[in-house]
Amino acid sequence: MSTPEPTLVLGSASPRRTELLQQLGLAFTVCPADIDETPFSDEAPRDYVERMAREKSAALDLKESTVLLTADTSVVLEEQSLGKPENKDHARAMLTALSGRSHEVLTAVCARDPARSEVIVVRTVVEFGELSGRLIDDYLATDEPWDKAGAYALQGLGGSFVRRVEGSVSNVIGLPLFELRELLQRFGLVPVLGKDAA
Numbered sequence: 001m002s003t004p005e006p007t008l009v010l011g012s013a014s015p016r017r018t019e020l021l022q023q024l025g026l027a028f029t030v031c032p033a034d035i036d037e038t039p040f041s042d043e044a045p046r047d048y049v050e051r052m053a054r055e056k057s058a059a060l061d062l063k064e065s066t067v068l069l070t071a072d073t074s075v076v077l078e079e080q081s082l083g084k085p086e087n088k089d090h091a092r093a094m095l096t097a098l099s100g101r102s103h104e105v106l107t108a109v110c111a112r113d114p115a116r117s118e119v120i121v122v123r124t125v126v127e128f129g130e131l132s133g134r135l136i137d138d139y140l141a142t143d144e145p146w147d148k149a150g151a152y153a154l155q156g157l158g159g160s161f162v163r164r165v166e167g168s169v170s171n172v173i174g175l176p177l178f179e180l181r182e183l184l185q186r187f188g189l190v191p192v193l194g195k196d197a198a
């Protein structure tokens, strides 16, 4: 008899992460993790996202035969993590800084079961076209920038700021689906499209 698949828990309050994980066709429950997301001084962006994904995982209880998935996404410009905007001026400054150039989006994903944990970090390069002050002001009048790293949503109105994407698009929105499917398979969870290979 084969071992039953473990239960999957998504440790996240992000509706985007729930939607993305649903694309893998696996059953899961959601349980948000609340942690202090302040970066250490001089912490490299890659180290920061990795630490956040691990700390979100450590903040949640892990039950028997469960795989817990947590993640963190940062927009990185010239080695500086932009995080989420605190207010309108902060969001305006972020979008002005991102205008007409390329930045990186890093997402770290931590998978943990009672025996082990593994973190992957996936990098996507996003190039913005020039954004006029008027366009930025109009965007700030929408709901979109507020809970997003870098103050924009690729999947929404902010998608029209983007001239080019190199790498995983889903990674920018919160979970790198290709790499995630492989990660979950290493933890004994087989997404719908991986059933034959397992």
Ligand SMILES: Cc1cn([C@H]2C[C@H](O)[C@@H](COP(=O)(O)OP(=O)(O)OP(=O)(O)O)O2)c(=O)[nH]c1=O
Pocket (backbone or CB within 6 Å): 011, 012, 013, 014, 016, 017, 032, 033, 056, 071, 072, 073, 074, 075, 084, 105, 147, 148, 149, 150, 152, 153, 154, 155, 172, 173, 174
């Ligand atoms: C750049 C970008 C970010 N985002 C979102 C993804 C993440 O939800 C958010 C980055 O913040 P995170 O701190 O990674 O995640 P979160 O606080 O929303 O959720 P949790 O910690 O509970 O998992 O920005 C988009 O939705 N679209 C984009 O284009």
